[in-house]
């Protein structure tokens with residue numbers, strides 16, 4: 305993976321660049337991610353906020369008002385693509401791999417998280433470390 309990545313939403317109204325290497329590459333099987341992904345796990349990378357530059361339209365945000373520790377999800381207000389998530393206590397941004405111009409640059413996840421919420425038909429690559437919930441430091 306090169307140190308510079310580019311991506312954006314499906315319609316192109318929001319664009320971004322990432323200028324430093326992601327700290328973590330993972331797949332998340334939580335129930336919320338199943339809504340946003342279309343049913344499968346969400347593939348994501350953790351990138352530092354300083355290295356992520358957004359351009360174009362301002363994203364819309366959504367935060368579950370009933371959860372005190374809820375994450376904030378950013379999406380394109382025109383096409384609905386979910387681009388990033390901010391989690392309380394996590395300094396990095398969660399960046400959705402499907403929004404990269406070249407998703408093959410991801411080269412696959414290193415861990416699978418929230419496996420206690422996974423569906424029986426979700427696929428986890430053989431040998432990938434799995435976690436029932438969120439491992440510390442992720």
Ligand SMILES: [Zn+2]
Pocket residue numbers: 313314315316317318380381382383384385
């Ligand atoms: Zn869009």
Ligand SMILES: [Zn+2]
Pocket residue numbers: 332333334335336337338346418
């Ligand atoms: Zn998730």
